[in-house]
Structure formats: C-alpha cells, structure tokens
Amino acid sequence: MIPGVGDRPTLQTVAEAVGVSRATVSNAYNRPDQLSPALRERILEAARRLGYAGPDPAARGLRLRQAGTIGVLVGAPLTYAFRDPATGLFLEGIARAGERAGTAMLLIPSPPGEDPTAAIRGAVVDGFCLNCVPEGDPVFAAVRERRLPTAVVEGAAGEGVAHVDIDQRGGARQAAEHLVSLGHRRFGIVVARLAGDRRIGPVDAARLESALQPVSRGRLLGYRDALVRAGADWDAVPVQEAGSHGFDAGIAAARAVLEADPGVTAILADSDLLALGAMRAAAEAGRRVPADLSVAGFDDIPLAAQAQPPLTTIAQPLVEKGEAAYRLIQEMLAGGPARAVQLPVELVVRGSTAPPVTGAP
C-alpha cells in the first residue's frame, strides 16, 4: 500500500497534491527558509484545502526522540493533587518553568486498585518528576525502569536521581521551639500520614518507627526533637494521625487531641490545612485562638495568611520546589549529572500563636 493513502492526510498526501516531495512539505513547516516563499505558500494552501493537520506530533517525537513533555506523579490518587493547596503550588512551579520552556506536563494517574505502573510505562515523556512518593513504592521502581531523567521531590532518594527537598525536621523543630519559647509546655500534635495506608488514630512509638512517608515522618521527628529538649514527657504528648492533609481531617484530629489531653495549650500541625482545621475545632470547643490555644502549621499556603487569626507557620518555597525540580530534570536532559537541592524554610510568626494564659511549667 502506498503510504499516505489512508483516511487522514499526511505529509505524503500534501506532497502528491502539490507535486513535490515529502521532505519539501516537511520543510515548509519546520524550516521556512529552506524553500521559496511561493512554494511554501502553495504547500500550506494545499494542506489547508486537504485538511492536513500539520506534522503528526507522535511521528515527529519518534523521529526526534523527544516528547517536549515531562511526566509528573504525585504520591496519591491524582484527584487529591487538586484539593491540596501545597501540592497545587508545587505543580504550579513545574507548570511555570515548563511554560517558559514551552514544555507541557503530563499528569500520570496511579489508580489505587489497578496496576499503577501501566501509565508510567506508557507515558510519552522526556523525564519524570515524582512528588511525595514514599520509599519502596512500586511507582518508584517503574519510573526507574524507564531510565529517563528523574527528579524526586520530598521522597526517597536514589542513585542517578535528582533530588529536591526542604529540611522537614529542622523546620518542624523551629515551629515547636517557637511555642516552647512562648512558654508552652503541654502540646498536642497532628500529622497527616505516616504510611501508605489511610490510617486514622493515635500514633505510638512503633508507628513512628515504621513510618515510610518522609514528609510527616521528618516533621514529627522535628517536633519530638524540640519537645524532648524542652523537657517534655514525649510519651505523654498526644499525637494524632489525620489520614490526609484536609481541613475536615484537621478538625477531627484536633478534636481527638483535645479529648486525649484537655490540658494542651498548643497544637502543632503537620500542614496548614490541618492547622486551619485545628483552629476550627478549637473554636467549636469554645477555645479562642491564640488566647486559649496556640496553633502552628507548616507550608505557608496563601490561606494561612488569610485566615483569622492569620496562621503562624513554617514557610517553605512551594512554587520554587517545582521550578527547581524542573530545572534539575533539564540539566540531566542536557547531559548533566543528577544533583540534589535543599531549599530553605523559615518560621513565620503570625496571630495564631501567643504565650499560654497560665504560664505554669
């Protein structure tokens, strides 16, 4: 069969109509300077007339060995990515860097039930960016098998893989130290998730020990660092796993904490949305923030500053995280080595934290 005689017009179809070669038609699109303007116009005109949609990106990608796309995986069902502002801002960073370079981003789903690696094997991309993929996740192995430039953000490091992170533990420590320095001695803690399961409930030593989620794990360890150093009885500190980063999850978790120890004067939350939920739970319990209860978050999403009172939190450069990941991938695409980048965090004191009313140690 003669090529280009299918139903969809191709380069060949146009070439035959105009009476030139495929190469010339290709040049009309990709190298206008390689042919006379008159011929080019004739070709483009014929293409319009024939309904030719322009060079097929799939074929072109095969030939050029590049897709102009990077694949993004978030360590949770994709639907979650659009609910969590922190994840959203991270994606924004990638999008922003990609927009500058004209690169699109492919959001790769990992359906919970099915084989989550199928989409990874089938992704037409030049590189991968993984966000919050826990250690030992099959997704990580599947990505590595593609042998494409890969950046991991807040997740398991690996040989030949670029890495972007923040100082989770140090940041959390700062938040706790801030509250200690205000005079607080009885704390409650809310964390999102320590493992891949969606467990909700109190966290004991074993659970923390076996935690796989590097983010919540690191932050919880940071809280512990500061509280232990301040002389708190760690085993008496109520720690509640919320199951997710959601506002409602934060309400429920904070309720559990306040129930476990009504005497807490401060709540440390793993993320801003949880903290916002904790503030709401406090209000429902008749406690004013910060007069009766201090609350600190983590991330500094825009909502944190807009809340009432505005939330004290650990600011991390969410958008920059995405931009950095994109940059590291590009470096590898250009033949460079896999680098690791650590981004700074910063304590932002706002209105949700204050000295406890009863300063009793």
Place this chain on the structure above:
Amino acid sequence: MIPGVGDRPTLQTVAEAVGVSRATVSNAYNRPDQLSPALRERILEAARRLGYAGPDPAARGLRLRQAGTIGVLVGAPLTYAFRDPATGLFLEGIARAGERAGTAMLLIPSPPGEDPTAAIRGAVVDGFCLNCVPEGDPVFAAVRERRLPTAVVEGAAGEGVAHVDIDQRGGARQAAEHLVSLGHRRFGIVVARLAGDRRIGPVDAARLESALQPVSRGRLLGYRDALVRAGADWDAVPVQEAGSHGFDAGIAAARAVLEADPGVTAILADSDLLALGAMRAAAEAGRRVPADLSVAGFDDIPLAAQAQPPLTTIAQPLVEKGEAAYRLIQEMLAGGPARAVQLPVELVVRGSTAPPVTGAP
C-alpha cells in the same frame, strides 16, 4: 546500519541477545499467551540484563495511532489553574475519569507572550478538552486544526465540538432573586473578568456589551435580569471587574463597590473566592455579615461551606463537569457524534445572606 545497534537497547537488541525475532520479544510484553512461559521469562530476563526499558511509548503510539492521553487547556496561564479551587475541581473531574480509564492528562501551557499554539500543535494526545477559552481565542482555532475529538467547557461552541456547560445566567439570576426575596434593594456586584485583558475597574454598559468571557458575561446578565425585574435602577448598580477570581482581588473589588455606593445592603460575587474576599472587605469596613451586608457567591467550592459565616452560593457540579467532558471525548473517540450537555445548578442558602436591617425599598 543495523537497527537496534544505537546506544539505547530496543526490541531488536533484546531479540538478538536471546536469539529470537523482534516479534517474539514484542509478544513477550504485549501478548504473554502467544509464547511459552519459559521463553518469555528468558526474554524478560535478557531485557533486564541489557537495561531495556520496555517498548517505547512513542513508537508504540505511532504504530497504534493512539496516545492514551487527552490534552487539557485552561483559559489562562497554566499557573492560574492551581490557584483557583473551581478550576482545580474541574481538573479533578477529568483526572478522576481518566484514572478509571488509565488515561493520563496533558496540561498544555499557553505562554502569554510566545506563540501559544506551538504546544497545541505538538501535543501527543487523542483529544482535547478546553476550559473557559473565550470566543475568538487563537487557542481555539489551533485546537480545531488538529482535528481531534474536542470538548469545550464553559466556552465558545463550535461545529463538531462537544460542549459542557451550566446555566450561568439562570444560576446568577437565582442568586439575585434570593437576595431580592429577602428584601434587598440596593446591590453591588463583583465579577471576575469580562475579556481577555486583565482590566480592573467599574463596568459600564459598553464593557458588558463587548464582553467575550462567557462565564462572567452570563452571570452578570443573570444578575441584571433579576435586578431589573425587581425594579432596581440598573445603571445605578455599582459593578466592579476584579481582574481575576482571587481572594485578594475580591477584597479590592468589594472595597471599590462599597465606596461607590456605601448604601448597598448586598453584594453579588461572580465566584466564591471573590465572595470570600468581599466578606473580608466587609469585616475590614466594620460591617458584619450578614447583619449589615449580605454576600452571595457562585460555584460552591469546599471553602464556601467552611467559611464563617458559611457562604450562600450557587452550587455547580464542578467535578462532574470534568467527568462529563471526558466522557464526551471518549464517545467521539469511539466514533460517536459531538454532544452537548448542560449540568444543573442549585441555590444553596447558608449564613452569609439575611434580610437587610433597614428594609426600606
């Protein structure tokens, strides 16, 4: 040159190593039942050893004439999509439907300065989904040129293009009628954007007449319908264009409205984020919501119910909108016609609206 002798291993490389044909190696991956388990294992083992990454998705896509991906365009710089909860929920709908089908979604950037259509021409996708792309946008033309199944959400309709929308005008009318029925007679209005420019300022008749953004346009017309019918002097109603759907934009716009007419007892906002901003502006101006000022939004994002007071708004099925769009594209992919779907809206009365204190007409 013998194929498969490049730097990256291919089917050929593996075939030679094992001493079988390319076809057999291909079958080892795609049709396990077409060859003996023993041979299959030998092949997979050799592939591992050689560092073969599995069948190349680009080549496979070319051969199969399908990408397993649908391209998504949001009618604004991509970075915006991750800030706006309503857009996020829409994307979630697409992601959710795609997750079920194992389809990935390609987020296509349209860089403001550059040629926004380049990425569209280069997208390796089976279909397109456009969100809030205004009429006459070059993006729309570029997508049509690809001659791929396309669904338009809340945007310009077109021949052979599937369409998903809600009753913007009717929904807005309901919101306004609700306030009228409560006894309000003096209104202020905040809309996001009426055109592609990022104009901020009061809206006059000419601006409304020439509005291209179907969303804000339709909603504003709905407000007018109800207010005019209620006997309000439309020309005296302060209408402010906020420039975007952001919280801060809402604060600024509401301030302008309250300044233009301090006597307004109710503010109608084009979207929930704007309404939330208006509530904040009211608080800053010393007005209590809803006692001194009623505020109504549009969309019913999760934040609306969480606000204090919870926001009265027009609920639209945001996630379902994405799911519907995806479904329509799949129907076309299966050879079906381009359909149009209208999703229902519903007034949700919460705590941000109440009768005005002085019920004077």
Place this chain on the structure above:
DNA sequence: TTGTAGGCGTTATCAA
C-alpha cells in the same frame, strides 16, 4: 509456538 515483512508519519543527510 515462532519468524517474516511491511508500514505507522516524520525528519536528517546528502546528492542533484
């Protein structure tokens, strides 16, 4: 159960 051959639509190279 395995192999052969052709083609998917494009672009780079080199020659005319």
Place this chain on the structure above:
DNA sequence: TTGATAACGCCTACAA
C-alpha cells in the same frame, strides 16, 4: 532550492 533515501522503534497479519 528540491528530492531520494534511510532510519526512529514498534505492532500485526500472515506464513511456517
């Protein structure tokens, strides 16, 4: 300035 040719890596009848 234009054309012929050869990959790019894979899948699928069809034949053995």
